[in-house]
Amino acid sequence: MNLLLDLALVAWLVVLALHVARTGDDRNAIVAFIAFGLLLGLAWTRLGAIDVALTEAAIGGGITGLLLLRAEAHLRRGRQADGAPRQGGGAKTIVAALASAVVALGLGLAVLAFPSPAPTLAQPALAAIDATGLGNPVTAVLLAYRALDTLLEKVVVLLALLGVWALTPDNLWGGAPELKEANPPQPLLYLARTLPPFGVLIAVYMVWVGADAPGGTFQAGSILAAMWLLVMLAGLSPAPETRSRLLRLLLVGGPALFFAIGFLGFAVAGGFLAYPKPLAKALIVGIEAALTVAIALALGLLVAGPSNKAPAR
Amino acid sequence: MTLAALDSATLFGLCGAALAGIGLFVVIAHPGLLRRLVGFNILGAGIFMVFGAVARRGAAAGLPGDPVPQAMVITGIVVAFSASALAVALLRRLFDLTGRDSLEPPAAGKTPRAES
Numbered sequence: 001m002n003l004l005l006d007l008a009l010v011a012w013l014v015v016l017a018l019h020v021a022r023t024g025d026d027r028n029a030i031v032a033f034i035a036f037g038l039l040l041g042l043a044w045t046r047l048g049a050i051d052v053a054l055t056e057a058a059i060g061g062g063i064t065g066l067l068l069l070r071a072e073a074h075l076r077r078g079r080q081a082d083g084a085p086r087q088g089g090g091a092k093t094i095v096a097a098l099a100s101a102v103v104a105l106g107l108g109l110a111v112l113a114f115p116s117p118a119p120t121l122a123q124p125a126l127a128a129i130d131a132t133g134l135g136n137p138v139t140a141v142l143l144a145y146r147a148l149d150t151l152l153e154k155v156v157v158l159l160a161l162l163g164v165w166a167l168t169p170d171n172l173w174g175g176a177p178e179l180k181e182a183n184p185p186q187p188l189l190y191l192a193r194t195l196p197p198f199g200v201l202i203a204v205y206m207v208w209v210g211a212d213a214p215g216g217t218f219q220a221g222s223i224l225a226a227m228w229l230l231v232m233l234a235g236l237s238p239a240p241e242t243r244s245r246l247l248r249l250l251l252v253g254g255p256a257l258f259f260a261i262g263f264l265g266f267a268v269a270g271g272f273l274a275y276p277k278p279l280a281k282a283l284i285v286g287i288e289a290a291l292t293v294a295i296a297l298a299l300g301l302l303v304a305g306p307s308n309k310a311p312a313r
Numbered sequence: 314m315t316l317a318a319l320d321s322a323t324l325f326g327l328c329g330a331a332l333a334g335i336g337l338f339v340v341i342a343h344p345g346l347l348r349r350l351v352g353f354n355i356l357g358a359g360i361f362m363v364f365g366a367v368a369r370r371g372a373a374a375g376l377p378g379d380p381v382p383q384a385m386v387i388t389g390i391v392v393a394f395s396a397s398a399l400a401v402a403l404l405r406r407l408f409d410l411t412g413r414d415s416l417e418p419p420a421a422g423k424t425p426r427a428e429s
Contacts, residue, residue, distance in 0.1 A: 104334025
């Protein structure tokens with residue numbers, strides 16, 4: 001029975017991916033990609049990775065989908081109606097198909113050749129978990145054992161945001177990105193008024209429960225970002241100006257606190273990003289809270305894009 | 314290998330391999346940059362899924378999977394999103410400046426749009 005469910009999921013995933021490859025219309029492909037992201041979330045639950053499933057559904061399906069749909073709408077508005085679909089060259093397509101098939105085949109063979117018994121770090125991850133005061137081993141990996149990865153990833157997100165902002169035309173630098181549609185439809189306005197309280201509640205719950213159960217900073221941050229984007233898209237609250245000092249402080253605040261606690265580790269616990277044992281859980285939850293705000297802001301601003309309004313004088 | 318011997322980790326691992334192949338094909342073969350970006354995301358999803366199969370096979374000590382690869386995939390998803398957002402911003406700027414959404418040479422008889 002379960003195998004049947006897995007087979008159905010796999011079949012849908014492959015079919016949707018093929019649809020993305022074959023369809024002529026970009027919007028069509030993006031809608032298929034959003035469905036693909038949600039099904040991928042289901043697939044992750046089948047792989048026993050609930051934390052990943054939450055992240056994939058929120059970021060992979062939801063926010064990436066929004067980003068791509070907005071880009072498509074922008075291109076569609078600006079493009080002269082030249083209806084003719086573009087054709088790839090025949091020989092080139094065949095070579096690309098062959099190359100991709102070889103890569104897929106190689107990966108598939110690698111999957112079939114996985115060593116057995118499989119190497120695993122589950123036992124060491126659980127063995128040391130009491131020292132962190134956490135109950136969710138994935139959170140323990142993210143914020144304690146491999147905290148350096150998470151820290152650097154926050155820096156990557158900020159660098160990407162810098163890159164996006166750097167594409168602002170000179171005369172608009174420091175202004176606000178404009179997300180609002182000219183005439184937001186009524187259902188959007190309604191949702192933007194009713195959903196955010198629930199979204200914020202779910203996000204706070206996810207940060208808190210993430211210490212012991214599936215959930216955590218990324219998932220909560222992406223839900224907060226989604227709620228914020230909803231409000232901005234409906235025009236209920238304008239996007240902040242990118243020159244705002246408060247905004248920049250909040251963006252840098254999460255990673256900065258992380259760095260500060262990391263360096264504090266040299267003084268009190270004998271190494272970078274080492275936590276003193278009695279305080280470990282309090283420090284981790286504190287870092288998570290600050291990071292959630294920074295992640296939510298950064299994800300929202302990444303979708304919003306560079307500013308396209310001149311700053312108010 | 315018979316179908317009965319196919320466990321779900323292997324099945325999703327193979328699915329991930331297929332997705333990576335399809336994504337790579339879109340990235341190479343499709344002329345539109347936006348579609349290439351969708352392909353890039355599918356390619357990433359496939360690689361993550363292969364990694365998820367590794368995590369699932371590492372299930373031990375009462376956990377449903379090895380937490381280390383799972384945490385790395387979460388990090389990877391966020392980084393992939395950041396890269397996509399940067400790519401979208403670059404694409405929109407390219408489009409605003411040149412009126413093109415592809416790196417292919419423009420078809421004959423079309424002039425690039427003037428900068429607005």
